[in-house]
Structures are given as structure tokens and as C-alpha cells.
């Protein structure tokens with residue numbers, strides 16, 4: 348996909364709770380990126396300061412709640428378009444909402460009243476912006492609910508930072524990321540400074556440009572393989588099940604199915620190298 352689109356316009360959401368395949372893959376990605384993310388959270392957050400956290404595109408909340416587990420959570424509010432189950436913890440609430448909805452600000456205002464939240468200290472948006480059509484509009488609405496000096500954490504993908512060497516086959520497979528309808532806009536990482544700037548957030552640092560196979564042990568390297576190639580496979584399967592798959596993607600689906608084991612073998616070789624473009628920015632309001 349070469350341009351930014353909203354997942355709703357594509358008619359379905361690959362991230363729905365009942366989609367077990369995608370749920371398992373997200374879990375793998377969450378675990379793989381735990382240390383990667385924590386290096387940044389620990390640099391910016393104070394363990395003793397109670398935090399009001401607004402988590403955008405929280406899915407079931409697990410990724411973020413694991414990352415904030417060692418911090419003092421005053422209130423955690425998770426928002427996602429998928430259906431949500433409430434937790435029994437008073438300081439953790441999850442809501443179903445479309446972040447691109449015109450009435451998003453009213454929705455958040457009501458939550459803040461209900462939960463007695465005077466302002467957010469942290470806005471968290473992990474792997475979200477690739478799926479949102481107009482993230483700066485969403486952020487402009489949200490910004491006014493933040494405290495002075497609030498932090499915004501944004502992790503997003505940019506395939507421009509993908510550097511692959513040592514397997515022509517993996518190189519070919521990686522190009523499919525850009526071709527499916529459910530893998531999001533794959534070049535959104537580079538747009539984050541402008542998106543934040545348009546929303547009035549000008550104090551922004553780029554903390555990471557990606558993860559490389561060199562820093563991973565065998566288990567993590569295998570998780571990275573599945574994070575990437577299961578995502579392509581799940582997305583092509585979703586297109587197929589919705590009967591919106593193109594002839595080219597039908598071919599890609601077959602190629603992937605036929606070569607999946609070979610791809611994994613190449614990926615796991617010691618002399619194979621990949622730098623994969625997970626970008627992490629931190630902004631201060």
C-alpha cells in the first residue's frame with residue numbers, strides 16, 4: 348500500500364480479538380520489542396511519579412500494560428476500535444472507539460470526568476500511526492487533554508530503514524509488506540516528526556531507527572521472522588477470505604506458502620543480516 352488509509356475503509360480489521368493468528372503474532376512482536384521499548388521508557392519515565400496514561404490503538408492493552416508494569420499508574424485509559432472487555436482494576440479502563448471519529452474529544456472528555464483525570468502525563472501510540480488516515484488531526488484533538496511537559500511515545504514502522512543482506516529470497520519476500528491491504532502504510536515512520544509538528548508538538552527526539560538481527564539471539568531472531576512473515580501471510584489470507592485479493596497477491600500468497608520454510612532457513616543463517624525499521628520517537632509537549 349503506497350498511501351495512508353484507514354483500516355475501516357478496507358472493510359475489516361485484521362487485529363480483531365477473535366483473530367487468533369494475528370493475536371499470537373502481535374504477542375510475539377510485543378515480546379520481541381519489550382527490551383527495545385523499555386530502553387526508551389526507562390530513559391524518560393520516573394518510577395516514583397504517578398502517571399495518567401492515554402494509550403492509542405491499545406488493542407487488548409497487554410503490550411502497554413506490560414511496559415508500564417513497573418511504573419506507578421494513576422489511571423491507564425486504552426482506546427481501540429476493537430471491542431473491549433473491562434478489567435476489574437479501578438485504574439485501568441479500555442474503551443472501544445474509532446480514533447478518527449469527529450467526536451473523539453467529547454468521548455475522551457467524558458472518560459476524564461468519569462475517572463477524575465485532570466490531564467494525561469503520557470500519550471502512548473505503539474504501531475498505530477501506520478493504520479490511521481490523518482494522525483495529526485487525531486493528535487491535535489488529544490493534545491489539549493495533556494499536562495504541561497507530557498510525553499508522547501510513538502513507535503512506528505518505516506520500511507525505508509529495512510536493510511537486508513544475504514538472501515535474495517528474503518529480500519523478495521520483504522517487498523510484499525508494501526503490497527497487502529492490511530499491513531498498513533509502511534513508510535509512516537519518517538512522517539512522524541511532521542505529524543507531531545502539525546499537531547503542535549515540536550520538541551521531538553528520534554530514539555531508534557530499527558532492530559537488527561545482530562542484537563538478537565536465535566529465539567528472538569525467529570520471533571522477528573514470524574513477526575514479519577506471518578503478518579504478510581495473515582494479511583494475504585485476510586484479503587483472500589474477504590475475496591478482495593488481486594491476481595498478483597494470489598501469486599504472492601502461493602509463493603510465500605511454497606517458500607515459507609526456505610525463507611525461515613535463510614533468515615536463521617548466521618551470515619544473514621537484517622535491519623528492520625521499527626522507529627521510536629519521543630515528543631515532549
Ligand SMILES: C[S@@+](CC[C@H](N)C(=O)[O-])C[C@H]1O[C@@H](n2cnc3c(N)ncnc32)[C@H](O)[C@@H]1O
Pocket residue numbers: 353354360362363373377403404405406407410426427428429444445446447472473474475478479
Ligand atoms: C498493530 S496493532 C498495535 C496494537 C498495540 N498498540 C501493540 O503495539 O501491540 C494496531 C492497533 O490499532 C488499532 N486501530 C487501527 N485503526 C484504528 C482506529 N481508527 N481507531 C482505533 N484503533 C485503531 C487496531 O485495532 C490495532 O489494535
